[in-house]
Amino acid sequence: MSEPNEHAHHIVGPGVYVAILFALLIGTALTVWASFIDLGPWNPIIALAIATSKATLVVLFFMGVKYSSKLTKLTVFAGIFTFMILISLTLADYISRAWGSW
Helix, strand or coil, X not given: CXXXXXXXXXXXXXXXXXHHHHHHHHHHHHHHHHHCCCCCCHHHHHHHHHHHXXXXXXXXXXXXXXXXXXXXXXXXXXXXXXHHHHHHHHHHHHHHCCXXXX
């Protein structure tokens, strides 16, 4: 008989981990390939997009957030939201400075 407070753990098969491994390897290869192409101001944007997709895969599958409770998902979302606020404020300060006035 199971305990009433016992949480069921989701079992992920090794095929999922192998698929994520290949996705991360492809993402790494794309990052290296994109670094050799001159795309002007789009280089950092593409590199950050690839890095964000790879980080999302790691957080969802290797950290187990995809199969976690709603509270864990809310905690991850709150951390990302706070990070985005800090980045927005930093970029707003950076853009609003008068660099050529000194």
